[in-house]
Amino acid sequence: VCAGGIGLAVGLGLLVGRTALRPVQRLTDAAEHVASTRDLSRRIEAGGGRDELARLARSFNTMLAALERSLGAQRQLVADASHELRTPLTSLRTNVEVLADADRLEEAERRRLVADVVDQLEELTALVGDLIDLAREEEPAPALEDVRLDELTAAAVARARRHSPQLRLQA
DSSP: OHHHHHHHHHHHHHHHHHHHHHHHHHHHHHHHHHHHHOOTTOOOOOTTOOSHHHHHHHHHHHHHHHHHHHHHHHHHHHHHHHHHHHHHHHHHHHHHHHHHTGGGSOHHHHHHHHHHHHHHHHHHHHHHHHHHHHHSSSOOOOOOOOOOHHHHHHHHHHHHHHHOTTSOOOO
16 A cells, blocks of 8 residues: 555656646747757747746747847848948949049049049948947947038938939939
């Protein structure tokens, strides 16, 4: 009778232990899946429970969602940066190629091209500086400053004229 009671207690203990640890196993499986596949879309059923395992599952899901948003923002940043860098690089390359045949150009045209190259280099320097600032781990402090729309518009028009001199822009 004692051996039967001990066997029954062991069996019930194993059943209760497995049932209690099933959420931990699901959390472990999800973490291993994310680590091996880098698939951040997998979530864990947290249920409506208020126990520590349900809270841990909700925290894990929140962390995965934050990582997914961060990865999306990183991809968007790379796409935007590559697009923003292509235009001035292409224009810079064209102007340098034209300057390579500087003996065919008039002095005024050559000076204009050199000025364009300098402006484009400044633009690239500013873009690279912005990218470096964005790549830093710390969150930049929000800087509030007055913006003069007339100066901003004039700078945008000058940039557009520099990139597309054949366009006629009017205020």
